[in-house]
Amino acid sequence: MTNVANKLNITTGTLTTAVKRIIEKGFLVKKRSKTDQRVYYLKLTKKGFEALKIHDQFHKELADLYQSAIPEEHVEWLLQTLGQIKINLDNYRQELEDK
Incomplete structure (x- = not known):
């Protein structure tokens, strides 16, 4: 845990x-x-797997909705930018933990 x-x-x-x-x-x-x-x-449990399936479907629909709002030529840039933001946040969190 x-x-x-x-x-x-x-x-x-x-x-x-x-x-x-x-x-x-x-x-x-x-x-x-x-x-x-x-x-x-x-x-x-079986109930847990059913909930997971519904949750996964929700995320797929949400991702499709986001993707439909972004022109194809901007998707790669957005993914790279979000990746860099994640790296920056991870580094910042690590700095806070190290203090």
């Missing part, structure tokens, strides 16, 4: 609360490792 929380830049407590809520809603199940009793695995 710590690795995931760090990757999402949230506390372990926040992640644990969110995971519990998702389990309660029936989207995930939590299973203990057979080899290490301290370790748990999370697995999507």
Whole structure:
């Protein structure tokens, strides 16, 4: 959980609360490792897979909507610019973490 929380830049407590809520809603199940009793695995339920499918479709439709608003000749420039913005934000976050 710590690795995931760090990757999402949230506390372990926040992640644990969110995971519990998702389990309660029936989207995930939590299973203990057979080899290490301290370790748990999370697995999507059928309901979770259905929600993921709907979520993926929503993102596809949203991406299509954005793409239809951008002339083809500007798409590559936009992708490069967004990529550079992400790099800059990642670097800035790293600087803050290093302080």
